[in-house]
Amino acid sequence: MEKTERDIQTLVGQISSGEIKLPEIQRGYVWKPTQVAKLIESLYRGYPTGSLLFWRTAESPATRSVAIGGQQANPAVQPLFLLDGQQRLTSLHRVLNDHSEAQIVFNVETEAFQNQSAATAKDPRWIKVYELARVGAQQYQLISTMQAALPRLDPNLIGERLGRLAAIRNRAFHMEILAEFPYEEIAQIFVRVNSGRPLKTSDLALATLSARWSGVLQKLEDEADHWAQQHYQDLDVTFLTRALTGTVLGRGLSTWSHGRLVAASDEELEKGWATVQRGLRHLIPLLRENLKVSNSNLIPSHVALLPLIVLLGEHPDTGLDAETANGIIYWFLLANLRNRYSSSTDTRLGQDIPAARGPEPVKKLLSNLGVNGAHFEVTPQDLIGRTVGSPYFFLSFLAAKNAGARDWWYSTEISATAEAGQKLEYHHIHPQATLRNHKKDYSKTEINDLANLAFISAKANRKISDRSPGEYFVDPKPPLLTEEELAAHFVPYDESLRHADAYRDFLNARRTLLARAMTELLDRFRPAWMDETAVVSDPLAGCSLEFTLYQSSWDAGRIVVNAKREDDEWTGTFGFADLESVIEAANGGLDSDLEIAGEPVPVRTESDTVTIPIGPFLASGTIDAWRKTLEREKADAQPLSRCPVVEPRPWEGERLLFPVTSIE
Incomplete structure (x- = not known):
């Protein structure tokens, strides 16, 4: 193993010239502009940014292109193959070559870094890193321009900060170069280097x-x-x-x-x-x-x-x-x-x-x-508490598609491949605005219930907006919805169910229609040799798991969990930041613990699947599914001042597997 150092400017030039290449074993470039900005900030502040691992070989291994927005030149010398450091070097090449997706800017006043935006482009305090760190940058002219634009700042401070920013191209990376290793062994090294990440x-x-x-x-x-x-x-x-x-x-x-x-x-x-x-x-x-x-x-x-x-x-x-x-x-x-x-x-x-x-x-x-040897029948009970993350959502679309459901604006059959204004969306038949804070106290799970969702175009959704079905079902202008058109979406035509006061009755009526249509669809494909008498039920029938995040600007907040299973209802709480931490630990392949309802519970990670015991359930799903749940809760967060006091009640008994995609 050889050990050496090279500065960023040299390394970036070697990428352009093809003297640094990516072997095919590398994954693609995945960094977001925020991560690129943090790397530039670390270099600016003199923080450690890790070492680089290369492979030198007389072989000609298969390569993949570097995500620099253009082709690399044919090298005049034997290239080095980058094994560890692709995200960092590709990001630096993008910044120093003005790549459209790496427009990192620096605030001379606050020393903050971020990706360029419409606001920063108009603000004289922000300067593009490329303008200072690129080869041939006229540093003194830029400093003079900045001093003129920001007379309240100390000129010496402006010069010192911009000079430090320009100097990042001279920062050196420690390099380790493996030589004389066959490709098979290099692949094993690559796997081991990345296994802890x-x-x-x-x-x-x-x-x-x-x-x-x-x-x-x-x-x-x-x-x-x-x-x-x-x-x-x-x-x-x-x-x-x-x-x-x-x-x-x-x-x-x-x-x-x-x-x-x-x-x-x-x-x-x-x-x-x-x-x-x-x-x-x-x-x-x-x-x-x-x-x-x-x-x-x-x-x-x-x-x-x-x-x-x-x-x-x-x-x-x-x-x-x-x-x-x-x-x-x-x-x-x-x-x-x-x-x-x-x-x-x-x-x-x-x-x-x-x-x-x-x-x-x-x-x-x-x-x-x-x-x-059994008959799977969907019942209205199976659909209680189901929302967009449930596989029944998928089945409801297929049932509507097979029933010839049409869009409520264009009158075209609903299509998952439609574009622009005809792009398919799910629509709350009873709008959320009329259900929230209603005197009957409808829960979040009830409002977003599968039985309240229909598949229509984006334009139809916008036209309906927050109007009650009591209004838009009978609007003489499009969409005027006939009984036949509603029936294809399994929407009950009963006028008494079109008002928010009767919302729970509406859910019950539509679940009955949906369950019947779903069962009929399943029966179309059920092999004839299967027994029609033995009925298999959904083990999650009547079960629900609901999160509500209470948060403030100074506190990550707590999630209050409400779980229903058969005739039992359980409520508990846990810290939102704690859940974020265990998911990130799982992303690194690590098991951990999460305190729920006053006691630590084990969080288990298998491949990219995370399973957490929450009350009567084992909530399980991919890391991406958990992250989407976290993002959704942050978007729907309630003020921390409204967070109820929940007495700790650890769950005792068996737990049922519950997919995280079905958490509301």
Whole structure:
């Protein structure tokens, strides 16, 4: 290992000249402007910014492009391959070359850094870092201009601060250079270097695959582009990496996956990739044409696609009979409804992928779900407390789509691929404005209940605005809604249910209509060999979990939890900042504790899934799903002064798995 130092200006120049390249094992550039601004501030203040790790080799490994907004030149010397430090060096190159997404500015008065905005562009206190730190910058002229614009500031202070900012290009990074290592070993080093960081298992798996199979990244990116053009943009490189590794390993990703991928033969990888491509080209048309899933963002769990990719990718080259095709769709719907992969994803894929490869795969998959030989019926009780994060939301769209539901402005059939004013939105039939602070004290969960949501265009939503259905259902101007048009959305026509006082009666009536339509849709795909007498119910029927954040400008605040399970109701509290901390710890792969209702409970992390015991439930979901929940609560935060006093009541008894996407 060689050790040396180089300044930022030199390193940035080497990126442009192609003397620093990215091996294919690297993930893509992911930093946001806020992170770039913090890096520049750290350099300005003289804070540590870490070292860089490179690889020098006589080989010509596959590379990926650097996200600098242009092509690198062909190097005149042997290049170095960057293993650790991509985000930092790419960010610095962007700032020092005036990249449109790295317009970092500096406030000479407050010494703050941020991305350029309309306000900072008009404020003379802000100067673009590029103007000072770029090669050939006229520092003295800039200082004079700034002094003239800010006469109240000490000229010497302005000069000192701008000089310090300009000097960041001369800051040196410590470099370690690995030489004479083969690609396979470099991949192992890359995995180990990144294993203690918030790098996802799919990133590490891709790094391992890149070392084993040159050119795999290009294959994945080309496939992702193909599906993005067909509105299946969620079948991205990360998803395809999971699909390929799942096909090769026969289970989900875990810490042992990387060693097993290294041992995989070229034949196994080629065969696995052929299975993924063939499986997708059979599965997506089946979902799109038979189930009307025209956009991948409708699908609650993309993991549920993986066993079906294997099933269809390895299916003999014979016709697919209607019974099997329907059974595949039926399993897919039930796997989403029963939150099959909301926790223990690796374990469950380890059951379902082998099942997809065995004899009678549909029967075996349904057996793994616990519904083989039974009739799954959606009841109004199942829909209580369900909101946009629930898989029943997905099912309600499919039911409306299959019923020929039309938009309430354009009269076109609702479409998940519509654009501009016709872009699909979910609309509160009874507007939130008339339900909040109502004398009947409707809860947040009731207001956002699935039974209060309809799918209409953005323009129709704006036209209706906050009007009551008692008004806009009968408005003579568009949208004039007939009984037939409302029925296609499963909206009861009863005039007595159009006013806020009768809102709970409206919810009950619409749940009945929705449940019947959902069951009929499921029955369309249920294989004929399944027993119609044995009925399987949803284990979460009648359950709900609601968060309410109480916060102030000086206090991160507390979340009050209200949980309902069967006839029991539980209330508890925990610190909002504490929840943020455990989610970030989980992002680094660490388990931790969270104090809820006066006692610490264990927070468990498996891959990117976090499970937290909250009252009668084990709330489980991906890190991204938890983060979205946190952001939603911050947006809906109530004043801390309204926070109720809740006596600690630790939960005693068994807990039921509850998906975080269904938390209201």
